[in-house]
Amino acid sequence: MSxxxxxxxxxxxxxxxxxxxxxxxxxxxxxxxxILSILARGSYGFNELDRSVEGLSRRMLxxxxxxxxxxxxxxxxxxxxxxxxxxxxxxxxxxxxxxxxLALGLWAVEHQSDLExxxxxx
Numbered sequence: 001m002s003x004x005x006x007x008x009x010x011x012x013x014x015x016x017x018x019x020x021x022x023x024x025x026x027x028x029x030x031x032x033x034x035i036l037s038i039l040a041r042g043s044y045g046f047n048e049l050d051r052s053v054e055g056l057s058r059r060m061l062x063x064x065x066x067x068x069x070x071x072x073x074x075x076x077x078x079x080x081x082x083x084x085x086x087x088x089x090x091x092x093x094x095x096x097x098x099x100x101x102l103a104l105g106l107w108a109v110e111h112q113s114d115l116e117x118x119x120x121x122x
Contacts, residue, residue, distance in 0.1 A: 022071075023097075026067070026068075026071060026073075026097075027101055027104070029064070029067075031053070031056055031060060031061070031064045032064055032067070032068060033101055033105075034053055034056075035049065035053070035061075035064055035065070035068065035074075036068070036073065036074070036090065036094060036097070036098050036101070037098070037102075038052050038053070039074060039088060039089060039090045039094070040090060040095070040098055042089070043077075043087045043088060043089035044087065044088055044089075045085055045086060045087055045088075046061070046065075046086050046088070049061060049065075049088065065088060068094070069088075072091055072093045072094075073090070073091060073093055073094035073097055074088050074089060074090055074091060074094050075088070075089050075090075075091050076088055077089070
C-alpha cells in the first residue's frame with residue numbers, strides 16, 4: 001500500500017486539490033454514511049428512506065441523496081407509475097466506498113474506551 005506525499009508546510013491549495021479531502025467530507029457529513037448503510041441492505045424509495053432515519057428532514061434527505069448521486073455512490077431510478085416512484089440504490093463505487101468506512105466505524109467501536117480515556121486525561 002502506498003502512502004500519499006504531504007508537503008510541509010501544507011497549503012490550502014494542497015488541501016483543496018487532495019482527492020481525499022472531498023471523500024473525507026462525505027464521510028464526515030452527518031447523514032451520508034447513515035443513508036449509504038441503509039442502502040447497503042437494498043434499494044429504497046424516497047419515502048422509505050425518509051421513514052428510516054429519525055431526525056433527518058426531507059430537505060436534508062434530498063440534498064444528501066443528490067450529493068451521493070453526484071459522487072456516483074448511489075443510483076436514482078424513476079419508475080413510470082402513478083404516482084411516480086423513485087428508487088435509490090448503492091452503485092459498485094458506493095459499495096466499495098462503504099467498505100473502508102465501515103472498517104473505520106468498527107475501529108471506532110473497538111477503540112471507544114481508549115479514546116474516552118485519552119480525552120478524560122486532558
